[in-house]
Each structure stands twice: as structure tokens, then as C-alpha cells.
Amino acid sequence: MVAESQAKAEKQAATKEAAKHSASAKIKETIKKKKEFLLISDLHEYKQLEFVWCILPAFVLALIAGPSFSLVFSLDSSVNPEINIKIVGKQWYWVYSFDNIISLINIENNVKEEGIEIIKESISFNYDSVMINEEDLKEGTHRLLEVTNRLLLPIGVPIRFLITSTDVLHSWSLPSLGLKVDAVPGRLNQFIAEIKRPGIFYGQCSELCGPMHGFMPIIVQAVTFDEYKEWLKTL
């Protein structure tokens, strides 16, 4: 009887041991499988995929680069401007400077000597453009938008604008002409523009530049080339 129960206990212990063994074997098997899977899914050496994900973005970049470069070149156009104007932002008004303007415009004053065209007369000048105070405004004019001296420009000719500032950041902005350039102290920004139609174009400084920031308007008066020449003769 004792021997029988002992044999039963031994058998039970053996089955338990076998179950334990099979469980650990199963775990080992799954770990092995996982390791194998990890090795397969390891993409470090997947050359075809790496090739595709390098070439595709490079191809897209090359596609974008074409129109971008042509745009950059067209923005920095090499058009020879007829007039150069320097615009200086100050707290809180604008200064417009013209250099050697007659040499370009008043051609009849030039004389020919020994086949070489000599510029007889050329003038440089500058003037301030300050806002007109409310109490000094004439009837029918715009409050906070009128200035003492407008910037007179001819239509139909390329004009180079050089913009800078002597104190703080300003921005020479004329929304109705689609122009807006920052006036940065120590830096000369430039753009070339051609005004297509005559008219009066209003703008304002568009960079917070101090307590009087809202009181430095801009007026560009675009006139025909002949009118512009007449105006220059009066200077």
C-alpha cells in the first residue's frame, strides 16, 4: 500500500517536472522566434528602401529648385534704372535723396565735345517729408496721411529705391503699389519698381518705431515723364 502511494507521488512529481520543462521550452521557442523576427525586420540593411527614400526627396527638391531659382533671378533683375532714390527713415519722418538726377533726365542740357557726350548739369538734392499736423490741414485733405513734401515719381520708367534708416527699424510701405521694404539701420535694402499709372499713393510706416510711429505717412505722386521733367526744372 505504502509502495503504491509512493509510486503515485513519484509519477505526479514526474508529470509536474515534464510540464515545467515543456513550459520553459515553449518560452525559449517564442524568444527564439521573436529574435528571428527582429533580425528579419531590422531595416538597417534594406538597401532598396534606403535608396528609394534618399532619391525621392532629392528628386522633389530638384523639382522645386528650378522655379525657385528663376524667381530669385527675376526678383534681382538687372534692369538699368533711370532714377535712383534713397529713402531714409528717421524718428519720425522720411528723407528722400536724389543723386545726379539731371544727368539722366535733362538730356538736352548735355553737350557733345569731341564725340563724347559730356554731362553739363547734374544735381543732387534731398528733402524731408513730414506729416502735416491736424490744425494745419487744408480742407479736403486726409488726416494723419498728408505730408509736407510728397515723393514725386515718373511713370513708365524703372526706378531703383534704396532704403535705410538712421535710428531704429522703420518700414517704407505703400500697399496700393504693392511695395513694402524694411528700413534697417546699417543696411541698404533695394528694389527696382516701375509705376504703371499716374496717381497719388498713400502709405505709412509699418514697423513699430516709437511713440510717433503712427505719424510718419508716405505719399508717392506718380506723374508723366514730361511733368516730372518740368518739376525738375523748377528745382
Ligand SMILES: [Cu+2]
Ligand atoms: Cu517708423
